[in-house]
Amino acid sequence: MKGDGKQIYIQEVVTRDGFQNECEFVDTAKKIRLVDQLSDCGFAKIEVSSFTSPKAIPALRDAEEVMQGIKRNPAVEYTALVPNVRGAERALACAVDEANLVMSTSESHNLSNLRMTREQSFSGLKQVIEELASTDIAINVSLSTVFGCPMEGDVELDTVMSWAERFAELGVRGITLCDTTGMAYPTQVGDVIRAFKQRFSDLQMTVHLHNTRGMALSNALAAIDAGADRFDGALGGLGGCPYAPGATGNVCTEDLVHMLELMGFHTGVDLDRALSAASLLPGLVLREVPSQVLKAGKRLDLHPVSEFVRERLDSASVS
Secondary structure, three states: OOOOOOEOEEEEOHHHHHOOOOOOOOOHHHHHHHHHHHOOOOOOEEEEEEOOOOOOOHHHOOHHHHHHHOOOOOOOEEEEEOOOHHHHHHHHHOOOOEEEEEEEOOHHHHHHHHOOOHHHHHHHHHHHHHHHOOOOOEEEEEEEOOOOEOOOEOOOHHHHHHHHHHHHOOOOOEEEEEOOOOOOOHHHHHHHHHHHHHHOOOOEEEEEOEOOOOOHHHHHHHHHHOOOOEEEEEHHHOOOOOOOOOOOOEOEHHHHHHHHHHOOOEOOOOHHHHHHHHOOHHHHHOOOOOOHHHHHOOOOOOOOOOHHHHHHHHHHHHO
16 A cells, blocks of 8 residues: 555544543643644644543543643644533633544443443533534544444444434534444454445544554554544553553554655654654653654664674775
């Protein structure tokens, strides 16, 4: 597969999805500096934080302070997770560009993750959509467990399409198809993306992949082959779902960008700047991060030769 300059939009979610399950609270000022750094990397969107109850996600209890403290780049959309009407009111006060609403396509996962049935979630999110309808805030809905539920197994494609249809009828701008616990595999991803694109061609579609079983990059290529052009990624590969023990996190942004740019796709992301931001993460979360490119360097970051090798190369060139 050759990119031939095709545009792929990369959306950075590290300061929300990446930080939400971390044991160490990342200082507010450091979050703001990181978002400001990300704003200069060329990402299409940055998911800054979550307006969920601070009791539910204490790691993101400073959502207002972060959102109000960042320097906004007009070329970037700043989005935040909005779980309910109260969250919508907080998002409005912070003038987010987009509200990201979340529910699971699996009943078991929705009950485990949100403590509500799917119908209860839909009813609550419908209220959020109505609350924001008269504003300039765009609305995206992230559908979790599209590619599999850790408690139920496969989720029927018709089920996914049905929930997407109900939100499309409410006038949302976009839908994110989420591989919440890293259960997706390439042929499945291709089938789902093609079916979704055919049915919802007017919706902005995002693919949200996890690398739980090491298939995130393969799944991204399968999604692109099926017509996807917009991906969430988390710097350093941070994130993960509490219902996927041992999960390594989201698809790593810098690994994804590195691969796509080598293949001839255009992401608009300055990889060196992204790697500079990623290098800060171990100091923020106080542990190593899964990023491969951060550890090994870019493909053509070459190593100096030893004096022994240089002498022999010089000798060979002379002879």
